[in-house]
Amino acid sequence: MEQEKLYQSLSDRLGKLSKFPRMKDDGKSIASLLEEHGFSRRDFMKWAASMTALLALPASFTPLMAQAAELTDRLPVIWLHMAECTGCSESLLRSDAPTIDSLIFDYISLEYHETLMAAAGWQAEETLESSIKKYKGRYVLMVEGGIPSGESSFYLTVGPKGQTGESHAKEAADNALAIFAIGTCSSFGGVQAAAPNPTNAQPLHKVTQKPVINVPGCPPSEKNIVGNVLQYILFGTLPALDAYNRPKWAYGKRIHDQCERRGHFDAGEFVQEFGDEGAKKGYCLYKVGCKGPYTFNNCSRERFNQHTSWPVQAGHGCIGCSEPDFWDKMGPFESPLADRLYHSVFRGLGADATADKIGATILTVTALGIAAHAAISVIKKPKE
Amino acid sequence: MSKRIVVDPITRIEGHLRIEVVVDDNNVVKEAYSSSTLWRGIETILKGRDPRDAGFFTQRICGVCTYSHYRAGIMAVEDALGINPPLNAKLVRSLMNMALYLHDHPVHFYHLHGLDWVDVVSALKADPHKAADEAFKYSSNPMACGADDLVETQKKVAAFVKKGNLGPFANAYWGHKTYRFTPEQNLIALSHYLKALEMQRIAAQMMAIFGGKQPHPQSLTVGGVTCIMDLQDPARLGEFLTKFKEMADFVNRAYYPDLVMAGKAYAGEASVNAGLGTANLMTSKEFLVNGSEYLFDSGIILNGDISKVFEIDEDKITEEATHSWYVDNEPLHPYDGKTNPKYTGFKDAQTQNGKGEMEDTKVLQVEGKYSWIKSPRYNGKPMQVGPLSNIVINYAKGNKKVTKVVDQFLKDTGLPLKAVFSTLGRTAARMIEAKIVADNGLEAFNSLISNLKVDDSTYTSYQIDKNKEYKGRFLGNAPRGILSHWTRIKNGVIENWQAVVPSTWNAGPKDSKGARGPYEESLVGLKIEDLSQPLEIIRVIHSFDPCIACAVHMMDTKGNELSQYKVDLSCFC
Numbered sequence: 001m002e003q004e005k006l007y008q009s010l011s012d013r014l015g016k017l018s019k020f021p022r023m024k025d026d027g028k029s030i031a032s033l034l035e036e037h038g039f040s041r042r043d044f045m046k047w048a049a050s051m052t053a054l055l056a057l058p059a060s061f062t063p064l065m066a067q068a069a070e071l072t073d074r075l076p077v078i079w080l081h082m083a084e085c086t087g088c089s090e091s092l093l094r095s096d097a098p099t100i101d102s103l104i105f106d107y108i109s110l111e112y113h114e115t116l117m118a119a120a121g122w123q124a125e126e127t128l129e130s131s132i133k134k135y136k137g138r139y140v141l142m143v144e145g146g147i148p149s150g151e152s153s154f155y156l157t158v159g160p161k162g163q164t165g166e167s168h169a170k171e172a173a174d175n176a177l178a179i180f181a182i183g184t185c186s187s188f189g190g191v192q193a194a195a196p197n198p199t200n201a202q203p204l205h206k207v208t209q210k211p212v213i214n215v216p217g218c219p220p221s222e223k224n225i226v227g228n229v230l231q232y233i234l235f236g237t238l239p240a241l242d243a244y245n246r247p248k249w250a251y252g253k254r255i256h257d258q259c260e261r262r263g264h265f266d267a268g269e270f271v272q273e274f275g276d277e278g279a280k281k282g283y284c285l286y287k288v289g290c291k292g293p294y295t296f297n298n299c300s301r302e303r304f305n306q307h308t309s310w311p312v313q314a315g316h317g318c319i320g321c322s323e324p325d326f327w328d329k330m331g332p333f334e335s336p337l338a339d340r341l342y343h344s345v346f347r348g349l350g351a352d353a354t355a356d357k358i359g360a361t362i363l364t365v366t367a368l369g370i371a372a373h374a375a376i377s378v379i380k381k382p383k384e
Numbered sequence: 385m386s387k388r389i390v391v392d393p394i395t396r397i398e399g400h401l402r403i404e405v406v407v408d409d410n411n412v413v414k415e416a417y418s419s420s421t422l423w424r425g426i427e428t429i430l431k432g433r434d435p436r437d438a439g440f441f442t443q444r445i446c447g448v449c450t451y452s453h454y455r456a457g458i459m460a461v462e463d464a465l466g467i468n469p470p471l472n473a474k475l476v477r478s479l480m481n482m483a484l485y486l487h488d489h490p491v492h493f494y495h496l497h498g499l500d501w502v503d504v505v506s507a508l509k510a511d512p513h514k515a516a517d518e519a520f521k522y523s524s525n526p527m528a529c530g531a532d533d534l535v536e537t538q539k540k541v542a543a544f545v546k547k548g549n550l551g552p553f554a555n556a557y558w559g560h561k562t563y564r565f566t567p568e569q570n571l572i573a574l575s576h577y578l579k580a581l582e583m584q585r586i587a588a589q590m591m592a593i594f595g596g597k598q599p600h601p602q603s604l605t606v607g608g609v610t611c612i613m614d615l616q617d618p619a620r621l622g623e624f625l626t627k628f629k630e631m632a633d634f635v636n637r638a639y640y641p642d643l644v645m646a647g648k649a650y651a652g653e654a655s656v657n658a659g660l661g662t663a664n665l666m667t668s669k670e671f672l673v674n675g676s677e678y679l680f681d682s683g684i685i686l687n688g689d690i691s692k693v694f695e696i697d698e699d700k701i702t703e704e705a706t707h708s709w710y711v712d713n714e715p716l717h718p719y720d721g722k723t724n725p726k727y728t729g730f731k732d733a734q735t736q737n738g739k740g741e742m743e744d745t746k747v748l749q750v751e752g753k754y755s756w757i758k759s760p761r762y763n764g765k766p767m768q769v770g771p772l773s774n775i776v777i778n779y780a781k782g783n784k785k786v787t788k789v790v791d792q793f794l795k796d797t798g799l800p801l802k803a804v805f806s807t808l809g810r811t812a813a814r815m816i817e818a819k820i821v822a823d824n825g826l827e828a829f830n831s832l833i834s835n836l837k838v839d840d841s842t843y844t845s846y847q848i849d850k851n852k853e854y855k856g857r858f859l860g861n862a863p864r865g866i867l868s869h870w871t872r873i874k875n876g877v878i879e880n881w882q883a884v885v886p887s888t889w890n891a892g893p894k895d896s897k898g899a900r901g902p903y904e905e906s907l908v909g910l911k912i913e914d915l916s917q918p919l920e921i922i923r924v925i926h927s928f929d930p931c932i933a934c935a936v937h938m939m940d941t942k943g944n945e946l947s948q949y950k951v952d953l954s955c956f957c
Contacts, residue, residue: 081400083422083424084447084933085398085444085445085446085447085448085933086398086399086446086447086448086933087444087446087447087448087450087599087600088447089447090447090448090450090599091447091599093491093495093581093584094584094585094588094598094599109551110551110552111551111552111554113552114393114395114396115395115396115397115398115496116396116495116552117395117396117552117553117554117556118395118396118499118504118552118553118554118555118556118557119395119554119555119556120391120393120394120395120396120922121390121391121392121393121394121738121918121922122390122391122737122738122739122916123555123556123557123738123917124393124395124555125393125738126555126738127554127555148423154727154729155422155423155424155727155756156400156421156422156423157400157421157422157730157746158392158393158400158421159392159393160390160392160735160737160743160745160746161744161745161746162392162421162729162730162745162746165422190444191424191426191429191441191444192424192425192426192429194429194441195429196428196429197429198425198428198429198725199423199424199425201424218444218600219447219599219600221597273843273845274605274607274608274610274842274843275607275608275610275612275841275842275843276843279610279612279613279842279843280612280613280616280840282613303597304592304596304597304598305585305588305589305591305592305597305598306585306589308589308592308593308597309592309593309595309596309597309614310596310597311596311597311602311603312596313596313613313614314594314595314596314597314601314602314603314610314611314614315603315609315610315611315612315613315614316596316602316603316605316610319440319602327429327441331433331434331437332433332434332436332437333434333436333437333440334434334436334437334605335434
């Protein structure tokens with residue numbers, strides 16, 4: 001019943017969307033366009049099925065997903081770079097097999113993206129201005145990077161007129177149809193916003209009044225980037241979000257709960273030091289700092305680079321990179337949270353300050369709980 | 385009358401870069417200014433943190449050379465603490481660096497720099513069958529250049545152009561007079577542009593096999609590497625080997641031939657056959673291939689004199705901020721650097737815009753401070769770093785792996801050795817570097833396999849003594865050139881951190897003596913066809929492969945209060 005309702009609402013949404021004017025009015029059917037790109041209809045439906053599964057929708061939604069993807073050519077996208085490292089753009093470039101993701105990439109009509117666009121200088125600036133004007137209220141804005149703000153906004157200027165990054169972001173956000181903060185910097189401020197945040201770098205949602213969908217990760221996987229655009233197209237409104245405005249379909253599950261090493265955690269089998277016997281056997285990485293218990297993301301299911309691997313598979317703990325302020329809250333990355341000693345994460349309370357003195361943040365309480373489990377389960381375990 | 389031209393943003397790079405030039409009546413560049421317009425402050429943020437975490441922070445300096453600063457951050461701490469990681473770890477790190485080069489260099493050439501050489505629109509006029517024959521002029525077994533591939537490529541682009549909405553290809557300089565490829569050659573390169581998009585995913589997977597993911601791998605740790613399970617899995621090693629060979633194949637059958645094609649087609653184009661810029665070159669040894677040997681050796685060449693190669697004296701490295709937005713101007717060694725931001729902004733002026741009209745613009749105050757990048761100097765001199773420096777220095781030293789490829793390339797293109805000292809040379813040297821890695825890198829893989837048979841250690845234990853002070857550095861090569869990170873550790877936490885990055889060396893502003901940085905120097909004398917379409921400037925700057933986020937961070941001076949932002953900037957990777 002619920003499902004039928006959802007199906008109906010998505011159908012209606014797509015019906016509306018299909019009445020949008022086409023951006024590329026060449027009168028071609030999607031089938032012929034696909035063929036031009038070397039894809040059969042079958043490839044496309046296969047891709048749509050995998051995307052449907054990824055978004056945790058029932059299989060019966062596959063045709064809708066296909067329809068949504070076909071409609072993406074109505075969507076101009078403007079991608080802005082703020083204070084960032086371009087890792088998120090690089091992640092987008094990894095967009096993967098089935099290669100139909102690249103087709104989507106073509107289809108979203110990337111109007112402005114400084115790393116990829118051919119135009120530079122005055123021509124680039126003009127492209128940005130004209131795209132905002134031409135597609136006012138119709139484009140999707142994606143922003144990568146934290147934003148030096150207020151009196152510190154001069155730490156980033158762009159273009160021949162020396163406008164601040166903040167003013168660029170504001171203007172682009174004001175006129176956008178939907179706004180995605182791509183990566184942890186844009187979602188939560190990121191590494192430049194770590195204490196003492198010398199440039200007053202702020203997340204995108206602090207510089208605009210409009211709703212922002214956060215797609216954090218350092219960088220987020222290409223699946224989470226592309227998947228969220230589809231999510232938006234399908235639902236037309238903001239997707240179901242968690243407390244940090246992260247789409248639940250991607251950030252709804254705890255890494256620890258889906259982890260391939262979880263059995264070892266429950267059995268009290270831990271890597272005590274990198275490279276030890278436990279490391280060779282794939283034991284749990286909690287004691288060498290894994291932040292999987294405090295981190296919500298789909299890494300353990302989706303992995304990275306076409307499912308090649310993910311940090312925990314490569315023997316290193318999760319560093320919690322899709323959580324707010326993880327640079328300050330999750331360190332040291334290679335020790336359990338309950339053990340931390342270092343001052344900067346507590347904004348200057350001193351190198352001798354221990355977690356007890358800092359007070360019981362929820363995170364620390366959780367950390368202690370997990371640590372207790374780690375300790376108890378080791379005791380309980382019979383000696384080998 | 386001289387005119388000021390502003391190019392901002394320089395696109396198809398990492399980061400935020402502005403170039404300004406002054407041209408005379410003949411449109412010849414008389415003076416040039418390079419400016420980074422973003423500052424992030426990562427080294428200041430590092431102060432007071434766990435030294436074991438440093439690599440994760442420094443890694444976020446750059447997501448393009450996503451591995452370079454990670455390894456540098458980890459190894460600077462190892463150097464400070466006196467840790468010698470096991471050979472397995474060293475070889476894995478070397479292989480991961482190769483994976484980075486085999487990703488980064490092709491992506492730079494095809495997706496960032498390529499559109500400076502390749503006129504996408506012209507490719508529509510090509511005869512795909514003629515183009516297929518043409519491809520055999522540059523390779524005996526070209527890749528993705530059969531008539532079938534080329535017809536398909538052309539169809540794709542034609543459909544794209546016909547839509548009338550060029551997306552990322554809009555508003556560029558198509559049809560510019562300095563594009564020298566024939567329509568057929570453009571079509572070949574375009575086919576490789578698309579092929580490279582596919583190949584870069586494979587190179588990224590290579591990194592992820594040992595690194596967990598790419599961008600931003602996560603398997604290095606102070607003391608070694610964490611990917612022991614991947615090393616003990618023969619299937620996993622086989623995956624790496626296969627992907628390495630696929631990338632090597634692409635380099636040899638597409639990247640190399642395309643540069644031969646460019647070398648021939650652009651031999652008569654003045655704007656790319658000059659522009660060496662700074663003739664002082666510097667490189668580090670890099671790519672450990674067994675217990676003791678490296679693919680490339682380190683050295684310094686001064687004033688373009690390749691008859692003498694000097695060794696690097698680390699004490700002679702300094703950074704100064706006469707023209708950088710920091711308070712303290714004087715040159716200081718990276719261990720003792722100071723930086724205290726002092727932004728002085730732009731001034732108003734009229735410059736020529738993209739339509740050839742004069743327009744109100746913000747321009748750099750060039751007599752004062754004008755960039756967030758500092759000016760690194762070696763023994764007081766500006767140095768050019770990057771593949772050109774690496775290849776020339778190793779050629780001069782008689783490194784056989786290098787002379788072989790360089791000589792072959794010169795023979796295939798008919799270019800003289802001095803042609804390497806140019807914009808075209810910088811672009812070709814990057815490919816040559818990739819080819820040397822592709823052709824020889826598996827030596828490290830074989831050494832790893834041999835060693836794994838007798839030794840399964842991947843990690844060296846260590847203790848950080850809170851009562852002790854430590855000092856250490858990393859020196860090595862990243863895709864854009866020599867990279868160094870310098871740190872002091874005290875009370876068990878980071879006391880001071882500084883990175884001197886390739887793009888800092890290349891993109892830095894003038895120094896106190898008025899000596900230009902390499903970007904600036906390479907532009908002087910350049911003639912620009914059309915001031916409203918300064919493709920020549922973009923091409924010269926792209927040939928350095930700018931990576932500006934790397935260049936922009938800062939450092940804390942020993943003992944300074946964080947709240948005062950005492951910093952010591954440097955990097956540009």
